[in-house]
Amino acid sequence: MMVDWNKVFDNFGIKKVSKTDKTKSAYLPNEKQRLAIEAAGILPADERPAPSFEVTVLFDPATPTILSSYYYSERSPDAERNPEPRMGHGIISSWLAQGDKVLIGNIGSQLFVAKLDFAPISQVAASQEIIKRANRQVIFDRAIAATGKPPKRPVERAEFIRNPYIVAAVLLRSDGKCEMPDCSRELFTRDDDSTYLEVHHVVPLSEEGDDTFINAAALCPHCHREVHHGKNRHALRNKLRVYIEAMEA
Structure with missing residues (x-):
């Protein structure tokens, strides 16, 4: 069963790291990823170097957090397109590699990032890891706000027939x-x-x-x-x- 990321994140987006992202050490988030970043209260900086911030890394015990920045790329005055928001610092210079399928999502003001090759395929396992890393107050606020009965889904499983x-x-x-x-x-x-x-x-x-x-x-x-x-x-x-x-x- 595939993980339904909508059940744990307020907003999220998924994109594969391109050769350009890596060679320029400037990751270009897609529209859904930008929505998650900005919903967490992080807006693109006009100045360079841009201020850094910590992103919570999921499913990678060796890297619990990673530094990132979020800024408008520089374009020449003659460019016909507006500057694009990009992410810099360690998230792209040292952590992400070309070809990585990267998820960026937010829960309130907390921003998360994950390489999907390391993510569990179980909804329960993925949700537990994400919620375990979420801000303590957010966990309480959302638990208290929850109402109603849980949905049901059919489950098929094989069991050992014990003697x-x-x-x-x-x-x-x-x-x-x-x-x-x-x-x-x-x-x-x-x-x-x-x-x-x-x-x-x-x-x-x-x-x-x-x-x-x-x-x-x-x-x-x-x-x-x-x-x-x-x-x-x-x-x-x-x-x-x-x-x-x-x-x-």
């Missing part, structure tokens, strides 16, 4: 305790007074893990989320694997 005997056996083996070594978190109970635990595959099925008794563990919700999304998830996975293998040896 129910493995799930049941792992829960029996755990005896109502989280199988992550050293976990001491307080667990809660279901309506039937059984302890709530989630069965996790040590090597996830999505990473070619097997649906086997020795590759499964009963985890509390905290440990389960951490082993999927935590910064130290790989170390936790290995710790869990060693523990389960030793217990089954």
Whole structure:
């Protein structure tokens, strides 16, 4: 599914960096990109050198921001066309390369730029990254202003058909305790007074893990989320694997 950039940006435009953009170190934004730049409150400067400003870079951890300027290009008095707004500084001199497909968009007064070759194809992943980088007050203002029910869309997905005997056996083996070594978190109970635990595959099925008794563990919700999304998830996975293998040896 392609990302619908209209859902996250107030205005945006996409253009491929041309040879002229790069050789002149002066990026010529298209009409939609100019609309985003100017909607963020940045107007073309008449003076040269033009003042610089920071642009938030998306999907490029090595470059969180980049300096840019926005100015009218110089034309001779005899030129028949008006001067064109261009972008200079690091955004074109060092960051963008010829052939890059570049998106420029704004959320309020914050200007964003992204190379689309590095952008995720998931709407959720792209939106989360953009909103995570947005100004804090803008996030609150827009969340508070939102009303109504969310739209629906059909979703088709493939799911693994897990062996129910493995799930049941792992829960029996755990005896109502989280199988992550050293976990001491307080667990809660279901309506039937059984302890709530989630069965996790040590090597996830999505990473070619097997649906086997020795590759499964009963985890509390905290440990389960951490082993999927935590910064130290790989170390936790290995710790869990060693523990389960030793217990089954």
